[in-house]
Each structure stands twice: as C-alpha cells, then as structure tokens.
Amino acid sequence: KAGVTQTPRYLIKTRGQQVTLSCSPISGHRSVSWYQQTPGQGLQFLFEYFSETQRNKGNFPGRFSGRQFSNSRSEMNVSTLELGDSALYLCASSLDPQGSSGNTIYFGEGSWLTVV
Amino acid sequence: GQQLNQSPQSMFIQEGEDVSMNCTSSSIFNTWLWYKQEPGEGPVLLIALYKAGELTSNGRLTAQFGITRKDSFLNISASIPSDVGIYFCAGLHANTGKLIFGQGTTLQVKP
Numbered sequence: 001k002a003g004v005t006q007t008p009r010y011l012i013k014t015r016g017q018q019v020t021l022s023c024s025p026i027s028g029h030r031s032v033s034w035y036q037q038t039p040g041q042g043l044q045f046l047f048e049y050f051s052e053t054q055r056n057k058g059n060f061p062g063r064f065s066g067r068q069f070s071n072s073r074s075e076m077n078v079s080t081l082e083l084g085d086s087a088l089y090l091c092a093s094s095l096d097p098q099g100s101s102g103n104t105i106y107f108g109e110g111s112w113l114t115v116v
Numbered sequence: 117g118q119q120l121n122q123s124p125q126s127m128f129i130q131e132g133e134d135v136s137m138n139c140t141s142s143s144i145f146n147t148w149l150w151y152k153q154e155p156g157e158g159p160v161l162l163i164a165l166y167k168a169g170e171l172t173s174n175g176r177l178t179a180q181f182g183i184t185r186k187d188s189f190l191n192i193s194a195s196i197p198s199d200v201g202i203y204f205c206a207g208l209h210a211n212t213g214k215l216i217f218g219q220g221t222t223l224q225v226k227p
C-alpha cells in the first residue's frame with residue numbers, strides 16, 4: 001500500500017507570505033502528526049490530528065496551524081513566513097493516536113521549505 | 117524543545133565493523149522507535165519496540181527497549197557502505213503521548 005505522501009516536495013517563499021503543505025497518510029491511518037526539522041533544532045513536534053481533531057500541540061507560535069479532513073488527509077499552514085521557518089516539514093501517520101500502546105509511526109519524505 | 121539524549125553524535129567506522137548507539141532519558145516511554153534518515157528524505161522506520169526488555173532484530177540491526185523504560189540501544193552488525201545516514205531514536209512519552217526524538221547519530225562507513 002502507498003506510504004505517507006507529502007506535497008509539494010520543494011518550495012520557495014518570500015518573507016511575509018503564507019504556505020500550505022499537504023499530507024496524505026497511509027490508507028486506514030487516522031492519526032497525522034507534523035514535525036519541523038532543522039539542523040540546529042532537530043525534529044520538533046508541531047501538532048497531531050486524529051479524526052479531524054487536534055490532540056496535541058507543540059511549542060510553536062500561532063502562525064503555525066493545521067487541520068485534518070474527513071478522509072484523514074491533513075494540511076498545515078504557516079502564515080507571515082519568517083526566514084527561520086526554512087526547514088524540512090515532515091508528516092507522520094499512524095493507525096491510532098500517537099500515544100497509543102503498540103502504535104507504529106511512519107514518516108513521509110517531507111516538504112522542503114525555503115523562505116527568502 | 118524536549119529531546120532524548122542520543123549518543124554518540126557521530127561515528128566514522130570501517131566497513132565490516134559493528135556499531136552501537138543508544139538513547140537515554142530521565143522520562144519513561146511506552147514505545148521506542150528507531151529510524152534512519154538519508155539526505156533529502158524522510159525518516160524510515162527500522163525497528164519498533166513496545167515492551168520493556170524487548171529485544172528485536174531486523175536483519176543486521178538489533179534494538180532493545182531498556183528495562184527501566186528510560187533507554188534503548190541500536191546495534192548494527194557487519195556494517196556496509198549503504199548503512200551511511202543519520203539514525204534517530206524516538207520515544208513515545210508515557211505522560212504526554214508525544215513522540216520525542218533524539219538528536220541523531222551520523223554514521224559514516226569507510227569501504
């Protein structure tokens with residue numbers, strides 16, 4: 001079955017703009033989580049959605065938001081982009097909510113965002 | 117942000133050597149996951165561990181879930197050049213349910 005699919009793979013935006021990234025989880029998976037990866041900070045948790053509800057949120061400003069649709073596909077949005085938002089944004093999917101016992105989490109290939 | 121303590125930070129070894137890396141924390145985890153990430157790609161799951169004391173193998177890779185639930189290790193035997201990459205541990209925090217990542221171990225293998 002298809003893995004976690006993220007689009008777009010690469011994009012360049014200008015400071016002040018906004019961006020929307022998309023993630024399609026593995027078929028049947030209802031949990032989608034988003035992470036930001038940068039060389040200096042490593043992998044940082046943004047938020048998790050399960051059955052269209054945000055279950056958990058990391059320590060990111062309100063400019064970072066997300067949502068999940070009824071087919072479990074998820075989008076994340078970053079408004080008023082800053083240079084420091086340049087990063088690899090990773091989406092992960094799992095069958096059950098992230099904290100569930102026995103759960104396994106799979107990542108997509110990521111979306112590379114460069115803010116200039 | 118909150119992270120696991122993963123060591124070593126980097127390793128440069130000869131092909132054929134065995135490799136060992138570990139992650140420790142003061143917190144308790146319900147699940148340990150080990151991933152490998154290659155340049156420009158997302159992390160790929162290598163091994164998942166669900167019970168304290170669990171020892172699981174995947175080919176030349178072996179990982180264990182520490183008895184205290186606060187640590188895990190990954191061993192790679194007889195390394196080959198394609199083992200090159202960054203290896204991450206990740207633990208599902210028992211209290212918050214969040215997936216917490218180690219800082220990564222960069223592995224380079226000399227043919």
